[in-house]
Amino acid sequence: MNIFFQPDNTKKFLEGDEAQHCIRALRMHPGDFLLVTDGQGRKARARLTDVSKKECFYEIESLEIVPPPPYTIEMAVCPTRKADRNEWMVEKMCEMGVKQINFLVSEHTHQETIKRVVNLERLQRIALSAMKQSRQFYLPKLNFFLSIEDFFKQNLAKHRYIAYVSEKEENKHLIEVAASTESVAVLIGPEGDFSPSEIVKAIECGFTPVSLGETRLRTETAAVLACHSVHLANVMQN
Amino acid sequence: MNIFFQPDNTKKFLEGDEAQHCIRALRMHPGDFLLVTDGQGRKARARLTDVSKKECFYEIESLEIVPPPPYTIEMAVCPTRKADRNEWMVEKMCEMGVKQINFLVSEHTHQETIKRVVNLERLQRIALSAMKQSRQFYLPKLNFFLSIEDFFKQNLAKHRYIAYVSEKEENKHLIEVAASTESVAVLIGPEGDFSPSEIVKAIECGFTPVSLGETRLRTETAAVLACHSVHLANVMQN
Incomplete structure (x- = not known):
């Protein structure tokens, strides 16, 4: 499953380069699954709900916090x-x-x-x-x-x-x-x-x-x- | 001291890219010192004697065989x-x-x-x-x-x-x-x-x-x- 980056956990959509990568390079559609991370250990399993030209909206289905490395x-x-x-x-x-x-x-x-x-x-x-x-x-x-x-x-x-x-x-x-x-x-x-x-x-x-x-x-x-x-x-x- | 490659130990001159690097990039002259290796452990300390457009002639002053690595x-x-x-x-x-x-x-x-x-x-x-x-x-x-x-x-x-x-x-x-x-x-x-x-x-x-x-x-x-x-x-x- 592809990983995307959204540093702001209050937002439920991909934007900028991340949205473009999702739409143009990977040609993902509503219903497709993805992983979203804030780059601080959050690993959210999500499903695309809506795709516009600039944003990809998703719903989070499950959330896991990956433990930081021991060193x-x-x-x-x-x-x-x-x-x-x-x-x-x-x-x-x-x-x-x-x-x-x-x-x-x-x-x-x-x-x-x-x-x-x-x-x-x-x-x-x-x-x-x-x-x-x-x-x-x-x-x-x-x-x-x-x-x-x-x-x-x-x-x-x-x-x-x-x-x-x-x-x-x-x-x-x-x-x-x-x-x-x-x-x-x-x-x-x-x-x-x-x-x-x-x-x-x-x-x-x-x-x-x-x-x-x-x-x-x-x-x-x-x-x-x-x-x-x-x-x-x-x-x-x- | 710069290292040059001459795989043929019977030759006492640099040729091709090695000669060009010596003449053009490093602008070396007769009298300058260099190291010449055959890529098989030979490390010859040499002195340039003559430089033409395509070749750099040298005399070997001392020769060492670098021991191969233990593994x-x-x-x-x-x-x-x-x-x-x-x-x-x-x-x-x-x-x-x-x-x-x-x-x-x-x-x-x-x-x-x-x-x-x-x-x-x-x-x-x-x-x-x-x-x-x-x-x-x-x-x-x-x-x-x-x-x-x-x-x-x-x-x-x-x-x-x-x-x-x-x-x-x-x-x-x-x-x-x-x-x-x-x-x-x-x-x-x-x-x-x-x-x-x-x-x-x-x-x-x-x-x-x-x-x-x-x-x-x-x-x-x-x-x-x-x-x-x-x-x-x-x-x-x-």
């Missing part, structure tokens, strides 16, 4: 200079399950990237689509353009990790240290890596340095594999 | 119907480190995908570029369009796994069962999944069914995360 993953990344790499990074992390993705501005982030490369609306649409496609009912939050300093101050995750390329230290792999059943935040080095002072600051703020393996990974690959490593740390500990 | 991962996937998804799947698996990627034809693979979507040369170039970018010296082999039956017969990996969507069985996660320090092959379900007879056949041929986690993953995501899971099984066991 939350929050990722913090600096956007890459290629739009498509940012897009797949968001898609893949949302597909796996992530609570929040913070886009940070580091010393090595180009202003051009922030102004021209990152299309916020498009990334929001990709996150929504990935949630529905992977049949999840919690919509990841995308948080755009915090400075690294503000992220250090504001982040409340219980366990915090920073992954960067280090030729001096031999850090443990994230999967070996990531705690399970808690809130976890992972900060990923940008293209060109963090500046030395950013790394010092992160460690002062309680971030544990970790490795992501032997090979040198692109930023977006590192982010996706770090997110997966936290999930697997939980698989291994349960 | 090998072979992935088997059916191509997705979108070219860019096949491309990033190859890029990411090569970035992480994979010995071979087999593209299979399953019952649910469309002929159109094989004829029009999969651009073999482009995927080879992506694999080469990912190897160099991630500073590895073993070039993954891409093997195109085996039937699933032939793959079952020909595959020689010591440990073999098959990942598919199962609503009946609760299979263990790949990371819990993947053996380390051995040759491992993982077969990933296509868009629309395997046919029931393909699954039966795989199990008869010694493939162990495994899960890749709670959420429903796209084919290309499943392939990348499966490859990563085998790497992490090794991190955890060492």
